[in-house]
Every structure is written in C-alpha cells, then in structure tokens.
Amino acid sequence: MENTYFSQLLPELAAKSVQAAIRRLHIQNKPLAAYLRNTLSTQLGTKGSLLGDPVFEPTFGWQTYPQTMQALSGGLLSSSFIDAMDAPAGETDNEYRFGKEYYPYQHQYAAWSLLSQQPPQSLVVTSGTG
Numbered sequence: 001m002e003n004t005y006f007s008q009l010l011p012e013l014a015a016k017s018v019q020a021a022i023r024r025l026h027i028q029n030k031p032l033a034a035y036l037r038n039t040l041s042t043q044l045g046t047k048g049s050l051l052g053d054p055v056f057e058p059t060f061g062w063q064t065y066p067q068t069m070q071a072l073s074g075g076l077l078s079s080s081f082i083d084a085m086d087a088p089a090g091e092t093d094n095e096y097r098f099g100k101e102y103y104p105y106q107h108q109y110a111a112w113s114l115l116s117q118q119p120p121q122s123l124v125v126t127s128g129t130g
Contacts, residue, residue, distance in 0.1 A: 011044075019037070022036055022037060064105055065103055065104050065106050068100065069082050069099070069102050069104060072112075076116060077112060111123055
C-alpha cells in the first residue's frame with residue numbers, strides 16, 4: 001500500500017504559492033504573469049520550480065528530568081523564579097505558564113546546573129526550531 005498523505009496537498013500548496021507570488025509582485029502584464037505561472041509551476045524540486053522538494057525530518061521527544069519544578073525550588077532554582085514561572089504576570093499568564101508540577105527536560109536541568117556553578121559559567125544554547 002502506497003502512502004499518499006501529501007500527494008494532494010503538495011501540488012495545491014505549490015500552485016497557491018506561485019499564484020501568491022505573482023499577485024504579491026503586482027504583475028499587470030498578462031503574458032508575463034502566464035509565463036511565470038507556467039515556468040514556476042513545474043514539479044516540486046525540479047529546475048525552475050518555485051518550491052523545492054519537501055523535507056520531512058523525524059523528531060524525538062526530549063527526555064524529562066525526574067524531578068518537578070517544585071522539587072527544584074529553593075535548591076538549584078530560586079523559589080521566586082519557580083513562582084514566576086508558575087504564575088507569570090501580565091496578559092500572557094496562561095500562555096507562558098510553566099507550572100510547579102511540570103517536569104523540566106534533562107537538557108534544561110543540565111543548562112541550569114552549569115549556569116549555577118561558581119565561578120559563573122557561560123552557555124550557548126541552539127535550537128533547530130528557534
């Protein structure tokens with residue numbers, strides 16, 4: 001059985017992207033618009049195509065640290081920091097809440113541990129999605 005999850009979505013996405021680009025450029029010349037539509041609408045990833053081949057990458061869940069934020073309160077992390085994460089001030093209180101009952105990720109704990117060392121340490125964090 002062949003998987004066809006994106007077989008309809010991708011051509012439609014490509015066609016709408018070409019149309020949006022032509023409209024955004026405000027091309028008034030009909031022959032030029034037709035030429036661009038024809039040229040840019042080639043199969044995804046081929047020479048001249050507006051969009052390249054789609055890339056799908058698997059993602060893996062991050063490993064959680066075995067203690068909750070509350071358990072880290074007063075030790076590695078200050079109680080005021082834990083309270084602020086649990087109940088952020090302002091209009092975004094629920095959107096950015098990281099509750100006391102939440103488990104941080106292993107890499108977060110490792111970063112906090114490094115940052116709390118004496119003498120103070122530096123840390124650079126990168127993210128594939130950031």
